[in-house]
Amino acid sequence: MKQMITALIAGLVFGAGLTISTMVDPLKVLAFLDIFGNWDPTLAFVMGGALTVYLPIYQFYVRRAQRTLFNEPCHLPQKKKLDGPLLLGAVLFGVGWGLSGICPGPGLANLSQGSTEILVFIVALLIGMISVNRAKRAQ
Amino acid sequence: MQTSMFVQAFIGGMLIGTGAILLMLFNGRIAGISGITASAFTTRMAEGGWRWAFLTGLIIAPLLTAQAGFTLPEKIPGSLLTLTLAGVLVGAGTRLGSGCTSGHGICGLSRLSFRSLIATFIFMASAVVTVSLVRYVF
Numbered sequence: 001m002k003q004m005i006t007a008l009i010a011g012l013v014f015g016a017g018l019t020i021s022t023m024v025d026p027l028k029v030l031a032f033l034d035i036f037g038n039w040d041p042t043l044a045f046v047m048g049g050a051l052t053v054y055l056p057i058y059q060f061y062v063r064r065a066q067r068t069l070f071n072e073p074c075h076l077p078q079k080k081k082l083d084g085p086l087l088l089g090a091v092l093f094g095v096g097w098g099l100s101g102i103c104p105g106p107g108l109a110n111l112s113q114g115s116t117e118i119l120v121f122i123v124a125l126l127i128g129m130i131s132v133n134r135a136k137r138a139q
Numbered sequence: 140m141q142t143s144m145f146v147q148a149f150i151g152g153m154l155i156g157t158g159a160i161l162l163m164l165f166n167g168r169i170a171g172i173s174g175i176t177a178s179a180f181t182t183r184m185a186e187g188g189w190r191w192a193f194l195t196g197l198i199i200a201p202l203l204t205a206q207a208g209f210t211l212p213e214k215i216p217g218s219l220l221t222l223t224l225a226g227v228l229v230g231a232g233t234r235l236g237s238g239c240t241s242g243h244g245i246c247g248l249s250r251l252s253f254r255s256l257i258a259t260f261i262f263m264a265s266a267v268v269t270v271s272l273v274r275y276v277f
Contacts, residue, residue: 003165003166003188003192004188004189004191004192005192006161006162006165006166006189007162007165007168007190007192007193007196008192008193008195008196009161009165009196010158010162010166010193011162011193011194011196011197011198011200012158012197012199012200012203013157013158013161013196013200014155014158014159014170014193014196014197014200015197015198015199015200015201015204016154016158016200016201016203016204016209017152017153017154017155017156017157017158018155018197018200018201019151019200019201019204019209019210019211020147020150020151020154020204020209021148021150021151021152021154021155022147022148022151023155024201024211024212025212026212026215026216026217027212030216030270033266033267033269033270034267034270034271034274035267035271036267036275037271037274037275041145042144042145042148043148045145045148045149045152046148046149046151046152047152047244047245048149048152049148049150049151049152049156050152050153050155050159050245051248051249052149052152052153052156053153053156053157053159053160054156054160054246054249055248055249057160058160058163058246058249058250059249059251061164062163062164063250068163068166068167069164069165070165072167073167074163074167074168075167075168075169076169077169077237077247077250077252077254079237080253080254082253082254082257085235085236085237086235086236086237086254086257087236087258087261088232088235088236089231089232089233089235089236089237089258090232090236090243090258090259090261090262090265091232091261091262091265092228092231092232092235092236092265093229093232093233093236093239093262093265094232094261094262094263094264094265094266094267094268094269095228095232095265095266095269096224096225096227096228096230096232097225097240097262097265097266097269098265098266098267098268098269098273099217099224099225099228099273100221100222100225100226100229101216102215102222102225102226102229103172103229103239103240103241104172104173104176104230104233104239104240104241105172105239105240105241107229108172108176108194108197108198109197109200109201109211110201110211110212110215112198112201112202112211113201113211113212113213113215115214115215116219117214117215117217117219117222118215120219120222120223120226121215121222121223121225121226122226123226124222124223124225124226124227124230125176125226125229125230126176126180126230127226127230128226128227128229128230128231128232128234129176129177129230129231129233129234130177130180130230131227132230132234133177133181133234136234
């Protein structure tokens with residue numbers, strides 16, 4: 001129960017940040033990605049703001065302690081080497097992001113908007129995820 | 140006008156970073172939205188319930204910020220065909236590549252992970268090329 005409450009709070013703060021930063025607006029995202037056109041640098045400040053908070057707390061506390069504030073172990077990624085799936089996945093994700101201006105966080109944050117467009121995007125996103133999970137398990 | 144946009148974006152970004160680091164400090168988990176979403180469906184409620192709680196917060200947050208005047212866009216641009224193709228690519232790509240803008244971009248870069256640095260560079264470059272091709276070539 002405690003885990004659910006803390007995760008809910010983290011999700012609320014994360015979602016509020018996505019909305020206030022205008023990261024939820026696909027047109028804003030596409031304008032940021034359009035570096036050869038009328039480039040809008042705003043979203044670089046979003047990344048800057050997020051790293052300003054996460055990086056120092058991670059480096060000075062989490063990396064050393066490797067424990068949560070409740071003294072439970074942190075689940076940190078162990079992979080270090082580059083591999084084919086990482087590179088191919090990043091390319092495919094970039095194409096999808098560039099076509100729509102929507103990455104997973106802002107996509108979900110837009111759900112309450114309730115339009116057909118966002119519902120279609122999220123269903124397609126889940127189908128893409130499930131397909132890869134199935135393919136991985138089949139291997 | 141421009142400066143206030145940048146300040147608002149930076150503050151919003153700080154909130155994103157705060158939400159992400161809270162999930163690490165409280166739950167010991169990387170705030171990777173694609174990973175959390177995919178795993179929410181495949182792990183049992185007893186261990187995976189925190190994922191649904193986090194996603195619930197993410198989804199209802201805009202309803203709360205709307206009270207302060209920060210709203211969702213009224214329209215999602217793009218045809219249903221484009222959005223379907225894009226959705227499948229984002230879903231499949233983030234699973235194959237083990238992360239998206241949040242997991243690789245924010246958490247991974249902060250952890251100084253080489254894999255995340257490369258992944259972030261590649262998906263940014265790929266997205267920039269895609270936007271340029273759509274806007275200036277086709």
